[in-house]
Amino acid sequence: LVNTSETTNMAHFIDTETHKIFDNVLVDTRPRVAEYTPDGSQVWVSSEIGGTVTIIDAVTRKPLGKIKFEIQGITPDSIQPVGVRLTKDGQLAFVALGPSNRVAVVDAKTFKVEKYILVGQRVWQLALTPDDKLLFTTNGTSNDVTVIDVGKKRAVKSIPVGRYPWGVVAAPF
Secondary structure (H helix, E strand, C coil): CEEEECCCCEEEEEECCCCEEEEEEECCCCEEEEEECCCCCEEEEEECCCCEEEEEECCCCCEEEEEECCCCCCCHHHCCCCCEEECCCCCEEEEECECCCEEEEEECCCCEEEEEEECCCCEEEEEECCCCCEEEEEECCCCEEEEEECCCCEEEEEEECCCCCCCCCCCCC
């Protein structure tokens, strides 16, 4: 079990049998989401204010790398990583970048950003369909959900929803 703590800037590794923390890993400012890779070998931790994602080895609990996002024309303080999702094959990661209005497409093996996809305003959370064909984003201030075609790596539709959408989940089918 991994928990993030925004005031300590740490990812806490917790033993689910003893219910005790057995390790702490320092990450960047205001960690938000922790996501295991499909094979369980890594934990990806987003840091909203730090503007990064730290990739941690799940066994040694040592950082393997850090992704710093840079988008031409967007100030660093507007690049705020929160939601992280990885495809089942472990090849791609998607990172919601908050007020930058972008989702980063990351090669999950090299930790290199492949591209940025423009979505709605203030993108926070992400959900993949079980077949990894579509990615959905919640866009908090444009009050919509963007549909991304994963294969084409581009936005294909925007769905108006209620005010300030935050969470999203795709049902198994």
